[in-house]
Amino acid sequence: MANIFDLFKKIERKSDTGPVSFIVAGLGNPGAKYEGTRHNAGFMAIDYIAAECGVKIDRAKFHALVAECEILGVRVLLMKPETFMNLSGTAIAEAARFYKIPPERVLVLHDEISFEPGFLRIRRKGSAGGHNGLKSIIECLGSEDFPRIKIGVGKKPHPEYDLVDWVLGKLSPEGEKLLTSRLGDIYSAVGLTASGNIDEAMQRYSK
Numbered sequence: 001m002a003n004i005f006d007l008f009k010k011i012e013r014k015s016d017t018g019p020v021s022f023i024v025a026g027l028g029n030p031g032a033k034y035e036g037t038r039h040n041a042g043f044m045a046i047d048y049i050a051a052e053c054g055v056k057i058d059r060a061k062f063h064a065l066v067a068e069c070e071i072l073g074v075r076v077l078l079m080k081p082e083t084f085m086n087l088s089g090t091a092i093a094e095a096a097r098f099y100k101i102p103p104e105r106v107l108v109l110h111d112e113i114s115f116e117p118g119f120l121r122i123r124r125k126g127s128a129g130g131h132n133g134l135k136s137i138i139e140c141l142g143s144e145d146f147p148r149i150k151i152g153v154g155k156k157p158h159p160e161y162d163l164v165d166w167v168l169g170k171l172s173p174e175g176e177k178l179l180t181s182r183l184g185d186i187y188s189a190v191g192l193t194a195s196g197n198i199d200e201a202m203q204r205y206s207k
Contacts, residue, residue, distance in 0.1 A: 018075050020068060020099045022194045024049065025079040025092050027110040027133040029168075038153035039167040041111035041179060042133075043080055045151060048183040049190060050078055062098065064091040072195040088133040089140030096141065103146040107193050108137060109186065113163075115152030117171060118178030122149050122189055122202045147193055149186060151179065 026046025027039075034040050050057045053069035057080055060066075065080045077099065081091035096106055104125075110133055115121065125145040128135035138144050154175055156166045171179060185205045192201035 020075050020077045021101065021105065022074050022076045023079060023092065023095055023099070023101055023106045024076055024190055024194070025064075025081065025088070025106065025108050027085060027088050027108060028080065029084050030080070030082045034168070036170045036176070037168050038111050038113070038171060039085055041151040041153050042109040044179070045109045045149070045183060045186045046078055046080055049187050052187050053078075062091050062095040064095070066095070072191045074194040076194055085136075086132045087136055089136035089138070092137055093140035103141045103143040106137075106141065106146045107190060108134065108146060108148040109151060109190075110134065110148060111153045111167065112150035113153055113155055113167065115150065115155075116178075117152050117154050117175035118182055119152035119207070120149060120182055120185060120189070121152075121206045122193070122198065123147065124198055124202075147198055149189060149193075151182070151186070153179065 024046065026042035028034065028043030029039060046057065050067055053071065055067040055069045057065045057067040057078055063081065063083050065082060067078045069076055069078060077095060079092065079095060081088045083090050092106060110131060112121070124147050126148070127144055128138055134148070137146065153171065156163070189201040189205045192198065
């Protein structure tokens, strides 16, 4: 009987409760060579959220892989842009225009080298802060007023270390363990943010 109940839960999660009204985009680079890299922390988070919602992000649309699901009663589009990091905004803005979703209802999950693995910071809006993915999104949406969850992936070991080599490098086993230990918190923070409770998300999970 447990299997039947699990099936019912999945069907309920996938049920169409109305049009998409919120976008959650995880940033990263497509392709096996980039799996497990620091720059793909957003992809890791969005894959976890999809699994929790009982969906697979495998439909090609808006220059991205997408899936629809319901989180706390909100119909959400999950996105993994296939445009590579520096052009992330192309895919996200296309989806936002299609569904007529304003920037404040576009949540971006991305890597942050200013924080150690396991540290999260949730912000209502802000500048790109040197992150090329955010820079592209700001340019394409024409606004900085979109929420984001910054996922710590660790600081460069010294200032001279090449930034590209660092973000395209893989997390250490310990760093990956620390990051994955916060995926459940990211999922909860996404739910709170999508349902209009970003202040609560910031208070609970920005740590």
